[in-house]
Amino acid sequence: MIELSLPIAFLHSFTGAFDFIxxxxxxxxxxxQVGGLGQVWELTRTHLEVSGLALAGSLALALPVxxxxxxxxxxxxxxxxxxxxxxxxxxxxxxxxxxxxIGIGLRNVVLALxxxxxxxxxxxxxxxxxxxxxxxxxxxxxxGMRETQILTRIQLPLAVPTIMSGVRTAAIxxxxxxxxxxxxxxxxxxxxxxxxxxxxxxxxxxxxILVALLxxxxxxxxxxxxxxxxxxxxxLQRERAAA
Amino acid sequence: xxxxxxxxxxxxxPLAQLPSNFVHHxxxxxxxxxxxxxxxxxxxxxxxxxxxxxxxxxxxxxxxVAVGFTVAMGLALLSHRQPKLAPxxxxxxxxxxxxxxxxxxxxxxxxxxxxTDTAVIALSAYTLQIIYRNIVAGLANVxxxxxxxGRGMGMSQRDLLWRVELPLAVPEIVAGLRVATVSTxxxxxxxxxxxxxxxxxxxxxxxxxxxxxxxAGGLAMLMAILFDxxxxxxxxxxxxxxxAGAS
Numbered sequence: 001m002i003e004l005s006l007p008i009a010f011l012h013s014f015t016g017a018f019d020f021i022x023x024x025x026x027x028x029x030x031x032x033q034v035g036g037l038g039q040v041w042e043l044t045r046t047h048l049e050v051s052g053l054a055l056a057g058s059l060a061l062a063l064p065v066x067x068x069x070x071x072x073x074x075x076x077x078x079x080x081x082x083x084x085x086x087x088x089x090x091x092x093x094x095x096x097x098x099x100x101x102i103g104i105g106l107r108n109v110v111l112a113l114x115x116x117x118x119x120x121x122x123x124x125x126x127x128x129x130x131x132x133x134x135x136x137x138x139x140x141x142x143x144g145m146r147e148t149q150i151l152t153r154i155q156l157p158l159a160v161p162t163i164m165s166g167v168r169t170a171a172i173x174x175x176x177x178x179x180x181x182x183x184x185x186x187x188x189x190x191x192x193x194x195x196x197x198x199x200x201x202x203x204x205x206x207x208x209i210l211v212a213l214l215x216x217x218x219x220x221x222x223x224x225x226x227x228x229x230x231x232x233x234x235x236l237q238r239e240r241a242a243a
Numbered sequence: 244x245x246x247x248x249x250x251x252x253x254x255x256x257p258l259a260q261l262p263s264n265f266v267h268h269x270x271x272x273x274x275x276x277x278x279x280x281x282x283x284x285x286x287x288x289x290x291x292x293x294x295x296x297x298x299x300x301x302x303x304x305x306x307x308v309a310v311g312f313t314v315a316m317g318l319a320l321l322s323h324r325q326p327k328l329a330p331x332x333x334x335x336x337x338x339x340x341x342x343x344x345x346x347x348x349x350x351x352x353x354x355x356x357x358x359t360d361t362a363v364i365a366l367s368a369y370t371l372q373i374i375y376r377n378i379v380a381g382l383a384n385v386x387x388x389x390x391x392x393g394r395g396m397g398m399s400q401r402d403l404l405w406r407v408e409l410p411l412a413v414p415e416i417v418a419g420l421r422v423a424t425v426s427t428x429x430x431x432x433x434x435x436x437x438x439x440x441x442x443x444x445x446x447x448x449x450x451x452x453x454x455x456x457x458x459a460g461g462l463a464m465l466m467a468i469l470f471d472x473x474x475x476x477x478x479x480x481x482x483x484x485x486x487a488g489a490s
Contacts, residue, residue, distance in 0.1 A: 009353070010353050010354055013353040014353070084425070087422065087425045087426050087429065087467075088425050088428065088429055088464050088467035088468065088471075089429060089464065090428075090429040090430075090432035090433075090442075090443070090446075090460060090463045090464070091429065091430075091432070091433065092432045092433055092443050092446050092447070093432060093446060093456065093459070093460030093463060093464075096446045096447075096450050096456045096460065097456055097460060099450045099451060100278075100450065100451050100452065100453045100456045101453060101456075172340070172341055172343075175343060176343030176344060176345070176346075177343075179343050179345045179346065180345060180433075183450060190345065193345060193346070193349055193436075204349055204352075205349060205350070205352075205353065207346075207349070208345075208346040208347075208348075208349035208350045209346075209350065211343050211345070211346035212342045212343065212346040212347070212350060215341050215342060215343050215346070216338065216341055216342070219341045
């Protein structure tokens with residue numbers, strides 16, 4: 001009996017979750033309408049907005065610093081150590097620290113998410129730029145390129161795969177942590193998950209499905225961006241190495 | 244692992260008491276009521292409430308990483324023998340890694356229920372990608388000469404794997420384990436959503452009390468560092484030939 005009822009209950013909760021996504025209903029707390037595509041879209045937009053701003057901010061800070069350090073081959077301790085330390089920071093503690101010490105709101109949440117986004121981008125950029133073939137850099141210098149040209153036209157293009165894997169890690173961290181942003185007063189898709197008393201079990205499951213889908217879509221889009229940014233020659237070389 | 248953390252926690256108790264004399268001269272109640280930066284008196288008197296959640300989280304991390312390592316090792320050995328499987332495994336573990344942990348916990352709830360099992364499943368799923376990748380890379384980087392030497396000694400494929408390839412891959416495997424473990428400590432702070440308790444429960448129970456956030460968050464980061472050190476020691480013990488070469 002239990003063996004039979006388990007998959008049925010399981011299916012039932014998932015169809016309920018999809019119903020929550022598609023159709024509005026009265027909240028558990030009464031008097032307000034929740035769920036439905038309208039609210040889903042609204043929360044998705046905020047989720048993307050917070051995540052996008054945080055990723056852009058992380059890129060703006062980490063990319064130039066990582067590239068400059070990698071080009072000079074200096075600051076290895078800092079660049080690698082930051083990446084290691086970044087992994088040890090608990091997401092919940094970052095959001096809680098924000099709530100307790102700085103205050104709630106969109107700008108603060110973006111700053112907190114940047115704490116999680118900067119380390120992987122900076123570390124990967126540093127490593128990627130630093131390990132670009134010495135001969136390629138030497139050849140560029142030989143044909144009279146300036147240092148900034150070497151960085152932007154030789155080192156950075158060749159470093160794209162590794163940099164992008166850092167950007168993707170950062171994006172995954174940021175989108176995942178934006179899920180608990182409602183604790184800091186910014187209503188993302190995580191609100192469905194965290195406010196069970198309002199949305200009910202179906203809302204919670206709907207939120208989990210939506211967050212997972214959003215993360216996968218972001219990851220796939222960034223894989224696409226990586227493909228577009230990777231120099232053709234480098235992609236060919238890798239394919240040949242793999243074959 | 245647990246005794247190590249328990250010992251550290253005991254060492255920290257007097258440390259937490261230490262600053263109370265010179266940080267704040269006011270009474271504990273004033274400090275807590277005004278929610279100052281860090282109430283050392285309160286911390287000293289209430290530190291024991293963090294011990295159990297910390298131990299629970301350490302156990303959760305140990306079990307999750309052990310499960311993840313076992314599964315990843317299985318996948319890696321399979322794809323080592325059947326290289327065609329590698330892209331599938333890389334893709335699958337990648338997808339698992341992408342799903343945010345909070346979503347993962349709540350997706351599993353209707354299937355596995357509220358409790359530690361759900362947390363272990365989700366957390367071990369996260370460790371798969373990094374551990375799997377490192378085992379595969381470690382095995383791939385074993386020098387062809389070393390394998391040839393083994394074959395020359397009459398080793399079978401199986402002997403070669405266990406006595407040459409895996410031992411030589413240990414540094415990269417442990418590197419993967421360290422990254423996976425440190426991230427798992429951080430992620431386990433969210434495991435209370437799945438019903439597994441831990442330091443996150445303490446954080447969540449009072450999000451605005453600064454002292455609480457500092458102690459619980461600090462303990463979680465300290466735990467990550469301790470796990471990392473333990474794995475580093477294991478790596479040194481497992482690769483005696485590297486030390487012999489260095490000296």
